[in-house]
Each structure stands twice: as structure tokens, then as C-alpha cells.
Amino acid sequence: MKTFLILGAGTAGTLMAHTMTKKLDPHDWQVIVVDRDEKHYYQAGYIFIPFGMYKPESVIKDKKSFLPKKVKVIWSDIHMIEPDKNQVTLVRDKQVIHYDELVVATGVDIRPDQTEGMLGGGWQKNIFDFYTFDGSVKLAQALKDFKGGNLVINVTEMPVKCPVAPLEFVFLADWYLRKRGLRAKTELIYSTPLPDAFTKPSANAKLSDMFRKRDIHLEAEYAIGSVDAARNMISSYDGREIAYDLLVTVPTNMGIEAIERSGIGDDLNYIQVDKGTLQSRRWPNVWAVGDTNNILASKAGSVAHFQHEVVAKNILDHIAGKSLEEQFDGHSLCFIESGYGKAVLIDFNYDQEPVEGTYPLPGLGPFRLLNETYLNHWGKLVFKEMYWAMMYGIKVPLPSKMSTAGKKISSHNRQGEAA
Amino acid sequence: MSSVLEKVKFDPEGFLVDPMTWTREIGEAIAKREGMQLNARHWVVINFAREYFTQNGESPTPRNITKNTDVTTKELYELFPGGPAKLAAKLAGLHKPTGCI
Ligand SMILES: Cc1cc2nc3c(=O)[nH]c(=O)nc-3n(C[C@H](O)[C@H](O)[C@H](O)COP(=O)(O)OP(=O)(O)OC[C@H]3O[C@@H](n4cnc5c(N)ncnc54)[C@H](O)[C@@H]3O)c2cc1C
Numbered sequence: 001m002k003t004f005l006i007l008g009a010g011t012a013g014t015l016m017a018h019t020m021t022k023k024l025d026p027h028d029w030q031v032i033v034v035d036r037d038e039k040h041y042y043q044a045g046y047i048f049i050p051f052g053m054y055k056p057e058s059v060i061k062d063k064k065s066f067l068p069k070k071v072k073v074i075w076s077d078i079h080m081i082e083p084d085k086n087q088v089t090l091v092r093d094k095q096v097i098h099y100d101e102l103v104v105a106t107g108v109d110i111r112p113d114q115t116e117g118m119l120g121g122g123w124q125k126n127i128f129d130f131y132t133f134d135g136s137v138k139l140a141q142a143l144k145d146f147k148g149g150n151l152v153i154n155v156t157e158m159p160v161k162c163p164v165a166p167l168e169f170v171f172l173a174d175w176y177l178r179k180r181g182l183r184a185k186t187e188l189i190y191s192t193p194l195p196d197a198f199t200k201p202s203a204n205a206k207l208s209d210m211f212r213k214r215d216i217h218l219e220a221e222y223a224i225g226s227v228d229a230a231r232n233m234i235s236s237y238d239g240r241e242i243a244y245d246l247l248v249t250v251p252t253n254m255g256i257e258a259i260e261r262s263g264i265g266d267d268l269n270y271i272q273v274d275k276g277t278l279q280s281r282r283w284p285n286v287w288a289v290g291d292t293n294n295i296l297a298s299k300a301g302s303v304a305h306f307q308h309e310v311v312a313k314n315i316l317d318h319i320a321g322k323s324l325e326e327q328f329d330g331h332s333l334c335f336i337e338s339g340y341g342k343a344v345l346i347d348f349n350y351d352q353e354p355v356e357g358t359y360p361l362p363g364l365g366p367f368r369l370l371n372e373t374y375l376n377h378w379g380k381l382v383f384k385e386m387y388w389a390m391m392y393g394i395k396v397p398l399p400s401k402m403s404t405a406g407k408k409i410s411s412h413n414r415q416g417e418a419a
Numbered sequence: 420m421s422s423v424l425e426k427v428k429f430d431p432e433g434f435l436v437d438p439m440t441w442t443r444e445i446g447e448a449i450a451k452r453e454g455m456q457l458n459a460r461h462w463v464v465i466n467f468a469r470e471y472f473t474q475n476g477e478s479p480t481p482r483n484i485t486k487n488t489d490v491t492t493k494e495l496y497e498l499f500p501g502g503p504a505k506l507a508a509k510l511a512g513l514h515k516p517t518g519c520i
Binding site for chain 2: 267296
């Protein structure tokens with residue numbers, strides 16, 4: 001009996017578990033999944049919890065309810081990953097698992113400890129994150145108690161998962177404060193290490209316009225150096241100070257500590273893989289899917305879905321001794337919730353910048369790319385149901401390759417020498 | 420000084436088109452053009468950036484630099500005011516960092 005080991009049963013790990021139990025012969029292969037948390041969180045819902053738009057309970061389900069029956073599930077933290085020995089050691093009972101194929105899908109952790117002073121006196125008093133369940137629930141209370149002043153959103157360091165989420169947060173905050181009559185008393189400040197609001201130049205014109213209309217101040221190329229909780233002040237390495245009454249931070253995102261302990265990742269504990277095949281650059285029977293790999297694609301649930309199809313095919317080819325055919329194109333698809341019941345949809349890949357057009361049907365839509373519409377917002381809400389359906393192993397019609405049909409493509413949308 | 424720069428091609432933003440055409444003299448000349456005077460600490464960063472590029476085929480991030488040299492983030496920003504990753508890549512003859520998506 002051979003062992004197919006999946007570390008992490010979040011978005012990517014769950015999808016892999018469903019696909020591999022279907023594709024691998026159960027007489028030859030046992031699929032084992034390891035995770036430290038029995039609950040699955042719909043993380044895209046974290047953006048709505050602080051504003052009371054989602055009830056916290058609505059984003060949680062038991063992992064047991066949808067992991068395939070054929071899978072052996074072990075609840076444990078991971079101690080050590082040793083690809084040179086084809087083995088993983090768990091924290092629980094120091095159990096050692098020998099594997100034939102390994103998929104790492106442990107996502108990222110937020111690391112407020114990486115910024116000086118962040119965990120000082122202000123943490124979860126007037127400094128909050130919304131990238132964890134706990135953080136988003138506590139932030140909901142802080143926003144309820146907020147009476148006006150400086151509301152500062154800070155993105156610490158790129159990459160962060162769902163890079164549009166901080167933008168969504170600031171748009172929703174603007175709407176929320178207006179509804180509560182606090183907007184005139186509030187300065188909304190968005191600070192980011194990026195030279196602009198977002199990473200993709202062609203989406204920036206649209207986004208800058210949205211910032212201007214909402215009177216949101218953009219502090220670009222802002223690399224936060226430290227937090228001074230006594231003065232309620234953040235400062236950047238180049239000496240810019242911003243005063244806050246409420247600081248909403250998107251801390252540094254890093255791969256899990258077991259990756260660092262094992263010495264198998266890069267400087268952010270991401271597993272280095274080939275950006276097309278998603279196979280480890282160092283160990284051919286090691287694969288990294290979802291947020292934990294180092295490729296320059298958005299770290300998003302939709303992207304994890306696109307990646308998992310590619311990886312599943314490549315692993316089967318690898319097991320059969322064939323060369324790897326499937327190539328991931330970097331396809332990313334994101335709804336950006338923009339407040340006032342609307343959302344913007346963007347679609348891009350390694351080479352292609354976000355463009356205007358319709359999705360998924362050329363010319364018909366119903367979703368309109370790079371435009372704020374009510375229907376896009378509705379799409380975002382439906383996405384949740386689609387997400388849970390995927391976790392139950394139901395196939396959803398999301399093509400993994402980006403299509404250019406129905407889109408306004410012009411030559412300048414093509415990126416130059418990227419990556 | 421201008422002669423070494425005339426022999427190589429730059430993109431519109433002043434990044435060397437072919438990183439392989441870079442030499443230390445070109446690095447010095449780019450620095451002059453940017454109004455900078457390079458010292459030994461700049462060279463720690465530039466040499467690391469070249470080495471990182473040789474191994475990974477891309478320009479290093481600030482974190483890559485501070486994790487693998489004795490230069491702290493604070494010093495990095497003092498050495499390369501503005502955007503250290505961008506400026507260091509420019510002086511090391513590398514492409515503009517792609518940043519992240
Ligand atoms: C605020 C927010 C908004 C978002 N919005 C969107 C959106 O609108 N659309 C979208 O597509 N994506 C969105 N995302 C991103 C999306 O949630 C992630 O990209 C996706 O979940 C990544 O899947 P993954 O499997 O790589 O990681 P995860 O789903 O995070 O799974 C990692 C799993 O590994 C387990 N694990 C971690 N460490 C260990 C350990 N040491 N031992 C054992 N198990 C461990 C965890 O318990 C977890 O089950 C959002 C994320 C956030 C935070």
C-alpha cells in the first residue's frame with residue numbers, strides 16, 4: 001500500500017482529497033490528511049463579519065462533514081517535514097508518516113510578531129486584524145464602539161493572501177461609517193507598501209477613481225517599520241508617521257513554522273515550486289498547492305481551485321512515470337466588494353492584466369469585469385454557496401485557464417517581461 | 420563615465436535590459452546617474468542582489484536582503500531611500516522587481 005499524504009485540509013487540501021480519492025486506485029493507495037483544526041472556515045466571509053453583514057457562525061463547518069469517507073484523517077499539528085527521508089513527523093504522539101507523494105497545503109499564517117511593537121499594548125484594544133476568525137469577530141465589536149477619528153488600514157508586506165481584501169475592507173468601512181453617520185468625523189487612510197492601490201497597473205486607474213470618490217486617503221510605498229502603541233502612531237522606515245485611533249492591520253503572511261523548522265521553504269516559509277507544474281523544485285514527489293507555494297499568482301481560494309486541477313493531473317502523470325503536461329497559467333479571479341451593494345470583478349493571469357469585458361460568458365456575462373455593479377456583488381454572495389459545494393466535492397464549472405473571449409484585450413494589457 | 424552606460428541598453432525606467440551585461444563599473448555609473456555615492460554597505464546589498472539573481476532568476480525583496488545579509492531593514496532604507504528593492508535592483512543591473520500579485 002502506498003501513501004498519498006496531504007498536509008492541511010483547507011481550501012486546497014480538501015479539493016485535493018476529493019480529487020485524489022476519486023483518481024487513485026484504493027487497492028494501491030491510501031490517502032491521509034493531516035490538519036490541526038477540526039473546523040473549516042470560509043475565510044472570504046471574514047471581510048463581512050466586522051460590519052455585521054455575516055454572522056460569525058455562518059462561516060464555519062466541521063471538516064468531517066465533507067472530507068471523503070475513504071480518507072484517513074489525523075488531527076494534529078505538524079512538527080517536521082523531511083523530504084529527504086520521505087517522512088513527516090506530527091506533534092501528536094510524535095507519529096511518523098512515510099509517504100510516497102506529498103502535497104503541502106497548509107496555507108499561510110498571519111504574523112503580527114514580525115512588526116516591531118504590533119503586539120505591544122494596543123493589540124486587540126485598538127489594533128485588530130481581520131485575516132483570522134478571532135480577529136474579525138473582535139474587530140466587529142471595535143467598529144461598533146468606534147466614535148470617529150483616524151481609521152488606518154495598513155498592509156504590512158507583500159504578498160498577502162487575497163490581496164484585494166484590504167481594499168474591500170476600506171470600501172466597506174466607508175459605507176458602514178456613512179450609514180452610521182460617522183463618516184464626516186472619520187479620516188480613512190489606506191497605507192500600503194505598493195506604489196499604488198493594487199498590484200495590477202490596469203486595475204489601478206479604476207481603483208484610484210473609487211478612492212477619490214469616497215474620499216479615502218492613499219499612502220503608497222509605505223513600508224511600516226514599527227507601531228508605537230503608547231502614542232497610537234505607526235511609522236514607516238522612511239520616517240512617515242501616521243496617527244490612528246483604530247488600526248486595522250494586514251500582518252505579514254508566512255508559511256507555517258514547521259516549514260521553517262524543516263528548512264524546506266524560502267525566506268517567507270513558502271515552498272518553492274515550478275510556476276507551471278507546481279512541483280517542488282527540489283523534490284519531485286513534493287507538491288505545494290494554494291497559499292503556501294511561492295508562485296506569483298494571487299493567494300486566493302479561486303486560485304487554489306485552479307491550481308489543484310493542474311496538480312492532480314501532474315501527480316498522476318508523475319506516478320505513471322510520464323512527463324508533466326499540465327501548466328498553470330496564473331489564473332486569478334476576484335470579486336472586490338466595493339460597498340453600497342456593489343462589487344467589481346477582476347480576472348487576470350501571469351501575462352494578462354485585468355481588462356474590461358464580461359465573465360464567464362463572452363459578451364453576455366452576466367458579470368462585468370472591472371466595473372462596479374450590483375450583480376457582481378450578488379456573485380460574491382453566491383460564491384460562498386459555490387465554495388461550500390466545492391468543499392463537499394461537487395464539481396463547479398470554473399475553467400482553470402483564463403479565457404480572453406469577451407474581453408477588451410489590447411496589446412498594452414499584455415505585461416512585459418514579468419516574473 | 421557616460422561611456423560605459425552608452426554601451427548597454429536600458430528600459431524606459433532606467434533598468435538594464437540584459438542583466439548579464441552588468442559590471443561593477445556600470446553599477447557605479449548608474450549610481451552616479453541616480454545622484455548616489457556608493458559605499459561598502461551599498462555593495463553588500465548589490466553583491467547579494469546579484470548572487471540572489473544568479474540563483475533564483477529574479478530580484479530580491481527587502482526581506483530576502485535583510486534575512487541573508489547583516490543589513491537591517493532600517494539601514495536598507497537609509498542606504499536606498501525611496502524603494503530599496505527597486506533601487507538596489509536598478510544598481511545591480513536587474514529587472515524591476517515584479518512585486519506581488
Ligand atoms: C479576509 C480574507 C478574505 C478572502 N477573500 C477571498 C475571496 O473573496 N475569494 C477568494 O478566492 N479567496 C479569498 N481569500 C483567500 C482564501 O481564503 C485562501 O486563499 C484559501 O483559503 C487558500 O487555501 P489553502 O488551502 O492554501 O489554505 P487554507 O484554506 O488557509 O488551509 C490551510 C489549512 O492548513 C491547516 N494548517 C495550518 N497549519 C497547520 C499545522 N501546523 N498543522 C496542521 N494543519 C495546519 C489549517 O488548519 C487549514 O485547514 C480570503 C482570505 C482572507 C483571509
